[in-house]
Amino acid sequence: MPEQEDGNKGVTIVGGGLVGSLLAVSLGQRGLRVHLHESRSDIRRAAGVSGGRSINLALSRRGREALRAVGLEDEVLSTAIPMRARMIHPLSGNQYSIPYGTKRDDCIYSVNRRALNELLLTKAEESPNISIHFESRLLQADLETNTLVFSDGATGKKTVQTEFVFGCDGAHSTVRRQMMRWGRLNYQQEYIQHGYRELTMPPTPSGDFAMEPNFLHIWPHHKFMMIALPNHDKSFTLTLLMPCSVFESIRNEYSLLAFFQAHFPHSINKIGVEHLYKDYFANPQGKMISVKCSPHFMAGNTLILGDAAHAVVPFYGQGMNAGFEDCLVLTECLTESGGELAAAAQLYQDNHWSDTHTICDLSMYNYIEMRSHVTSPLFLIRKRIDNALHYLFPSLFIPLYSMVAFTRIPYRRVVERHNVQQTVIRRGLWGLSLASLGLLGYLIFKFSGMEVALRHRILPCVFKCVVNNYLRH
Amino acid sequence: MPEQEDGNKGVTIVGGGLVGSLLAVSLGQRGLRVHLHESRSDIRRAAGVSGGRSINLALSRRGREALRAVGLEDEVLSTAIPMRARMIHPLSGNQYSIPYGTKRDDCIYSVNRRALNELLLTKAEESPNISIHFESRLLQADLETNTLVFSDGATGKKTVQTEFVFGCDGAHSTVRRQMMRWGRLNYQQEYIQHGYRELTMPPTPSGDFAMEPNFLHIWPHHKFMMIALPNHDKSFTLTLLMPCSVFESIRNEYSLLAFFQAHFPHSINKIGVEHLYKDYFANPQGKMISVKCSPHFMAGNTLILGDAAHAVVPFYGQGMNAGFEDCLVLTECLTESGGELAAAAQLYQDNHWSDTHTICDLSMYNYIEMRSHVTSPLFLIRKRIDNALHYLFPSLFIPLYSMVAFTRIPYRRVVERHNVQQTVIRRGLWGLSLASLGLLGYLIFKFSGMEVALRHRILPCVFKCVVNNYLRH
Structure with a gap:
């Protein structure tokens, strides 16, 4: 079985899109020998845009931190356009804005997918550790023997032995399909x-x-x-x-x-x-497809990242950011495991996979919020309350969107924390309205001369009901 | 492209297991020209049991009705063994039984998978409308052109043109995989x-x-x-x-x-x-795998039934019964649509698919109930209350298990109805315990001489809390 050209097995990344090429740069910087296989030809040499993919994307905190970790954040932001708020265009034409956050830095950036992908490929190519193989489509993978078969030219095939496989080949991932054939993969597509x-x-x-x-x-x-x-x-x-x-x-x-x-x-x-x-x-x-699966790590040598592991609908603008964060989490796990790949992948699997399920659910939820809720006055009031509370207690109370877009709090903890915050707000509002109502009632009774009945019979009763209600919400 | 041997396209059933062979008998009886393709060799001529499949199965109402519709119920029941209750064997050895229902007919039947499959194949073969092709494995399907490619012998291939494809090829269905390639199939496996x-x-x-x-x-x-x-x-x-x-x-x-x-x-x-x-x-x-997907009908010519559409874990004993009911529902839809296949399949899809999701969920729930709850005294009390209520109000109150196993109420409505019943029981128990508590309190106060305070101050208060509580449960 012929090995890869340089006689050094190294690791193989399947897919040279955004996540695959960032991962290559990141692993290359750690000194790993990396082979990156991309089924398409080199986008830097092809004209036109790649079909069926969005032209620009919203870059937020998680993606920025992953780029910063490989020293590319500033270069990417230099051509990106900051977006500080949503601008809502109702049918009436009276447009209004809803800010993304409260701080100046709370903005997301519009970046060009192709330019970013090209930059990452160029950076990868600059590293002596990284070989990029274009027009090399994964046909088959034997997870037992670490053997991959790629297309070679129009009709040829080449067989590759590798130490570790990273599947970054998108929502319709071939690596994932091979994992499903090999073992027990829980899988969901919608x-x-x-x-x-x-x-x-x-x-x-x-x-x-x-x-x-x-x-x-x-x-x-x-x-x-x-x-x-x-x-x-x-x-x-x-x-x-x-x-x-x-x-x-x-x-x-x-x-x-x-x-x-x-x-x-x-x-x-x-x-x-x-x-x-x-x-x-x-x-x-x-x-648009939403994909969840688990585990992401299988057979001791295969890990899927990005859309291959968790394709999300685009309504939270987190597809690329979550994929980039995967790379960052993996390098953090590599540091923790002293550079041992399988141990790092297991750590990644144990701590990170359920976060990716959460971002799938959040994105699906925002699918409704973006096209409907943004026009509701109640939604706007809630956003204002959220922002006011965040302004008053910046580290204690962070709105959901801000936690997703402007922090690196793991997605699962974002939702847990959001639920706690919502409960506190709801109870606060209940308490406030009941207290006002009570005061109003007291004043009415006082001035209508029924104060005695109120004190001895009605108040104890109301008190119990309030306590009852309060404890239940 | 060569057509099937008899020059008549007819419909194709992929999979000659329990569901596929019953469907063949059923469609044959309606006068349709049926080709049944089974990847294994003829089980009636092979020795030993087929690997990896359970030897006997529990037949209940839905399965029985489907067999009755093709005139086979009595023949199957003649060799089946009725099971009237669960017999629980705790570690202590003091075994006890929990009946399945309250009526004599409320029993499930232990049937031999292989004997049942053989009977159905023999019945199918007796019909001049049905041709069975053994060792004929589906390799590929073009849903656009109704073209199927089957294996032919060890290495050969045969191409078949058909009018309609029924995928009854089990939990790892090839027909379903082809549907996923063709169009938008929401899919979940666990x-x-x-x-x-x-x-x-x-x-x-x-x-x-x-x-x-x-x-x-x-x-x-x-x-x-x-x-x-x-x-x-x-x-x-x-x-x-x-x-x-x-x-x-x-x-x-x-x-x-x-x-x-x-x-x-x-x-x-x-x-x-x-x-x-x-x-x-x-x-x-x-x-064991649980599979849900939708739609079950695609491209105007392909319908999946049984495990191919909804593999369930075996803990409700409904896998075969739900698959057999699929055949029955389809023939009911055929009657309603005047024999028009695509219209019947659309009707089937519109009315039946969500029921199959429900039985997947119910089976998963019973996975816990069977190995844990059956030993809990509370569970036994609940079963007794359920059975007593069913005895008192036989048509108004039917326990969950009975609705699943002994009626043909659609699974989704079974769960809706069960939830209503549980709410009624819970409220009844709440009401009963609060009323007893109230009476007890009244008697204590009466004999301790505090009746006046009770009537004027405490009772109104308690009353409000009770109403409040009662409305919330």
């Missing part, structure tokens, strides 16, 4: 009813952004929505998210224009009718 | 930590059953358990269900005997030490 298409809002004729750039723009419509992220070239990338049946009902330019006039009237001029027609009918329609 | 091994308890030297035959015997041990079902030849088939790690810890005859002496001491003599050693180390260890 397609959501919505598909998406990307559109472009070009810069104005004067060469400026057509909308305010430092926002993530949202057009919420309950059953569907559109979002927009700014690009470095002063355009916006819009993503139209709708049930597939609605996409199917729009078959020609006439019905597309009618649809936009009815639902996104204020965006048409900014996009431009010609642009709208071209993008809508030329761009592929993406579908 | 392995449980327990494996199982089958043992045999032979008849006594005098040729009789070694235990009372009309029971499903259970040795509950919280973390593991053993069950036994009677066979027609007066033996029992025992199934030992334990965490895989416990199986792995038993490596030789010495540790096996020590294990049985510690946990199943009263069964050793009945099994016989030699039998125990032989069966335990010779029989394969099965693993």
Whole structure:
């Protein structure tokens, strides 16, 4: 069985997307011999965008820390555009913003997927420890013998012996499929009813952004929505998210224009009718899948990370960030295990996998929040209360979104902590309203001369009911 | 592309196990041209048992009705052994029984898997509408063009055009895998930590059953358990269900005997030490998977039934029954749709798929109930209350187990109804205990001379709290 070219087995990373290439850089810096296999050709040499993937992504704390760990944070942020708040565009046209956090640094960054991937591949290539193999698609893996079969050219095959396999090959991961064949993998995949298409809002004729750039723009419509992220070239990338049946009902330019006039009237001029027609009918329609599985580590030599282990729907903007954090957690585990790969992977599995299930659930929840709740006055009040409490008790009370986007608190603990915070708020509000009601009642009784009855008969009764209620919420 | 031998496309059933062969009989009786493909050779001509599958199964109402619909119920029941109750064998040896229901007909039947499968294949073969193809394994399916590729002999392949595909090919279904490739299949698989091994308890030297035959015997041990079902030849088939790690810890005859002496001491003599050693180390260890997916109907021409659509863990004894009911529901849908296959399958999908998710959940729940709850006095009291209520109000109140095993109420409605019933019982018990407490309190106060205080101050207070509590439960 031929070994890899340099006669050194090393570790193999399957998938040279964002997570795979970051992992390569990270493991290379630790002195490991890394072979990175990517099924596509080198994106730095290909024209056009890679089909079916979003053009820009929101980078937040977890992703930034992972980039910082390999010394790339500043370089990435230098071309990224900060977004400090959501900008909501209701049908009426009266737009308003909802800040992401309370501090100046509480912002997420719009980054270009392709530029980031190219940067990571270039950094990986600079390392003498890392070999990148393009057009090398995993066909089969024997987890028992650490033997991988990759495609080689159009029809050839090459067999590779390796010490350890990292599966970073995305939501439809081949490594994961081989794990399912090998052993007991608990697995769950769920397609959501919505598909998406990307559109472009070009810069104005004067060469400026057509909308305010430092926002993530949202057009919420309950059953569907559109979002927009700014690009470095002063355009916006819009993503139209709708049930597939609605996409199917729009078959020609006439019905597309009618649809936009009815639902996104204020965006048409900014996009431009010609642009709208071209993008809508030329761009592929993406579908969205949520994947959970466990374990992520199997056979003592195979670990999956990123979308391969936990594909999330994009509504929390955490897909890339969670994948990057996987790399960071793994290197932390490597440090803890003294560089022993299998021990580090086991540590990673024991402590980290359930966090990835939580971010899948949170993303699914935000799928509803983003297209519906953002228009509810109650939601806006709650956000204000959250932000006020965070302002008053910055380390004690952190809003859910801030914990997800602006901290590295493990996702599972984020949700536990959020639930405790919500209980405290709910009890506080109950206590407050009951106390006000009691005071009001007391004043009424006092001035109507029924104070004695109140003190001796009604108050003890109310007191008991209040205590009862209070303990239950 | 060569068509099937008789030049008539007809429908194709993939899988000639219990569900596939019953479906063939059922569709054949409706006049459809049926091709049944089974990957194994003809079990009627092979010696020995088929590996990795349980030897006997519990047949209950749903399965019986499906067999009755094709005129086979009486024939199957003639060799089946009725089981009227669970017989619990605690470590102490003081066995006791828990009846399955309140009526004489409320029993489940121990049937031999192989004999039942053979009977169904023979009945299928008798129909001129049905062709059975053995050693014909599905390799690939093109759902777009209704083209299936089957293995033909050891290395050959045959391509088949069909009008409709029924996937009855079990928990690791190839048809389902092809559906996942074709379109959006929401899918979930979960392995449980327990494996199982089958043992045999032979008849006594005098040729009789070694235990009372009309029971499903259970040795509950919280973390593991053993069950036994009677066979027609007066033996029992025992199934030992334990965490895989416990199986792995038993490596030789010495540790096996020590294990049985510690946990199943009263069964050793009945099994016989030699039998125990032989069966335990010779029989394969099965693993258990729970599978849910949706939709079951796809591409206008492919429907999965039985384990292929909803593999359940065996703890409710509903795997075969739910699969047989699938066939019955499908024929009911065919009647409703005037024999139009795609319309019937759509009707089946719309009304039936969520029931199959419910039986997966119920079976998982019983996984705990069978090995733990059956030893709790509280559980026994609850069963008695349930049975008493069912006896008093036979059509109004039906215990959960009875609804699952002895009715054809759809599984989803079974759970809804069970929840309502439990709420009524809980409220009734609350009301009853509070009323008794109140009466007791009244009597104490009356005879201690504090009646006035009670009437004017304490009672109104208590009343409010009671109402409050009562409304919340």
